[in-house]
Amino acid sequence: MTAPLLAIENVTKVFAGAVTALEGMTLALNDGDFVSLLGPSGCGKSTALRLIAGLSSPTKGRIRWREGAEGALGVVFQEPTLAPWATVFDNVWLPLRLAGVSKSDARDRVEESLSAVGLGGFSGAYPRELSGGMKMRVSIARAMVTKPRLLLMDEPFAALDEITRFKLNDDLLALHERLGCTVVFVTHSVFESVFLSTRIVVMAARPGRVIRELRVSAPTPRDDAFRTSAAYAEQCRLTSAALREAMEDA
Amino acid sequence: MTALDMPDRSAPPAIDLEELARLRRRRLEKLGAWALPVLVVALSLAAWDWVVRVNDIPHFILPRPGRVWSQLLADWPLLSQALMVTLRITVFALALAVSLGGGLAVLFSLSRWVEMSLFPYAVVLQVTPIVAIAPLIFIYVDSPFVGMMICAWIVAFFPILSNTTLGLRSADRNLEDLFTIYGATRWQRLRYLQLPSAMPYFLGGLRIAGGLALIGAVVAEFAGGVAGRNGGLAFRILEASYRLNVPRMFAALALIAVAGIAIFAITSLVSHLALRRWHESALTRER
Ligand SMILES: Nc1ncnc2c1ncn2[C@@H]1O[C@H](COP(=O)(O)OP(=O)(O)O)[C@@H](O)[C@H]1O
Ligand SMILES: [Mg+2]
Numbered sequence: 001m002t003a004p005l006l007a008i009e010n011v012t013k014v015f016a017g018a019v020t021a022l023e024g025m026t027l028a029l030n031d032g033d034f035v036s037l038l039g040p041s042g043c044g045k046s047t048a049l050r051l052i053a054g055l056s057s058p059t060k061g062r063i064r065w066r067e068g069a070e071g072a073l074g075v076v077f078q079e080p081t082l083a084p085w086a087t088v089f090d091n092v093w094l095p096l097r098l099a100g101v102s103k104s105d106a107r108d109r110v111e112e113s114l115s116a117v118g119l120g121g122f123s124g125a126y127p128r129e130l131s132g133g134m135k136m137r138v139s140i141a142r143a144m145v146t147k148p149r150l151l152l153m154d155e156p157f158a159a160l161d162e163i164t165r166f167k168l169n170d171d172l173l174a175l176h177e178r179l180g181c182t183v184v185f186v187t188h189s190v191f192e193s194v195f196l197s198t199r200i201v202v203m204a205a206r207p208g209r210v211i212r213e214l215r216v217s218a219p220t221p222r223d224d225a226f227r228t229s230a231a232y233a234e235q236c237r238l239t240s241a242a243l244r245e246a247m248e249d250a
Numbered sequence: 251m252t253a254l255d256m257p258d259r260s261a262p263p264a265i266d267l268e269e270l271a272r273l274r275r276r277r278l279e280k281l282g283a284w285a286l287p288v289l290v291v292a293l294s295l296a297a298w299d300w301v302v303r304v305n306d307i308p309h310f311i312l313p314r315p316g317r318v319w320s321q322l323l324a325d326w327p328l329l330s331q332a333l334m335v336t337l338r339i340t341v342f343a344l345a346l347a348v349s350l351g352g353g354l355a356v357l358f359s360l361s362r363w364v365e366m367s368l369f370p371y372a373v374v375l376q377v378t379p380i381v382a383i384a385p386l387i388f389i390y391v392d393s394p395f396v397g398m399m400i401c402a403w404i405v406a407f408f409p410i411l412s413n414t415t416l417g418l419r420s421a422d423r424n425l426e427d428l429f430t431i432y433g434a435t436r437w438q439r440l441r442y443l444q445l446p447s448a449m450p451y452f453l454g455g456l457r458i459a460g461g462l463a464l465i466g467a468v469v470a471e472f473a474g475g476v477a478g479r480n481g482g483l484a485f486r487i488l489e490a491s492y493r494l495n496v497p498r499m500f501a502a503l504a505l506i507a508v509a510g511i512a513i514f515a516i517t518s519l520v521s522h523l524a525l526r527r528w529h530e531s532a533l534t535r536e537r
Contacts, residue, residue, distance in 0.1 A: 050427075053427075053431055054430075054431070055427055055430060055431065073431070075427075075428065075431055077424045079424060081422060081424040081425055081428065083425065083442075083443075083446065084528045084529070085446040085449070085527075085528045085529075086446075086528075094428075094432075094442070095428075095432045097442070098429065098432040098433065098434045098438055098442075099432065099433075126527055126528050127528075128528060146432075
């Protein structure tokens, strides 16, 4: 068996002021996994993502990438986090631009990434001309333009209305299916995590830690039929129970 | 594709009464935006004229507006030359304030230590009245033109420095993280993130600095400018006051006011053009 894409080994993060944001987290991310981090706010989900992204370093433990795949990641935040002064094209071009790819060399990849999220033809628009859902799509296109092995998403759809969220969930699954990257998806919605994930990591707060891991065995790709199926309802029930247990533990 | 979050691009339906009223109101507001100030100015001039006429005030105390106008035309060769002198000082000082204030702000953003060391001096320069510093400057600087320019620069550069410094630091935190994740160099971070974020702040500073540079240029001339052919508008005002030529004083004053308005209009236009594609301040809002 090959080494996991990324291994989080017994990682603890203590912030100044002795806040233990994360305690003894261990998690192995394999190719093609869709892992949700599910838990109440303050349980260290964002902290875990920032550690994986290399934006902060563990107090204890370590994070190990598979050799040759180091740092190949894309990030989507809760806000679309687009540069308002730049067009959609320039926003998606950014990661390539920072790697020294010229605009003309980047053109094909940027356009491809934009059409993958259903925004072909919007290159010249400015972020303010787009709806919340479309901005989020641009943000996803930007994260995918470097063809990362690992995609980190921190409550990306939490601020969107439910109809838009469902649509983006569907499209994200299709994208995941097609590109085969590994996704770590932070959410506090049981329904969203069950619909999207192959694995759900349930976390509790004070200190932030992993309570248990659930597998969602329903076959992929999933569609609207799955949303209304008995299997989905049952999985949501199990996950809710695990989450309730996590909240009581805290 | 059939995404649900696309805006509706179909043609708008027929307009209802409320919308019609709102349209009419907006059109009226647009008209009022320039018609009202013009009306106010015209009324004030008429009132001024009336007061002078009714009270029979002699023109060497308070001239009628028409008298100021004819004086302006008669003195135009003299006053236009003075205006050019004042404007040249203003523009040079503003250019210097933009380059030095902006440059120093970038330096501050690169090094917190430099900022901590130098910022107090910027504040001292800002809070010390320019009329108090000007005589000293004219002692150490031989050329009066350079001296006046330095005075105007001192007044103008602080808003640019402080605004730009604030702007360079106000980049979105998540975007900053994104730049870190993608391994951006210091230069890339400055070029693609901090400078664009600072743009609205810088332009706000520029609008203030433009007016201040003009004020600085006039004040500096009062404090130690040159007399004669190379004198600016302040010199012409002083000279006219010695000769009790009040109409010319008013004419010169009017020129300074018009120059100030023009500078504000130009910097506002520059700001609008630079930001109109993306910044909230430059958008015409619905509702
Ligand atoms: N930079 C920081 N400094 C100090 N405490 C922090 C910092 N970031 C997060 N925390 C604390 O760590 C805990 C976990 O935060 P976070 O990972 O953001 O939780 P979540 O994303 O699950 O809501 C919280 O108690 C939070 O206040
Ligand atoms: Mg969070």
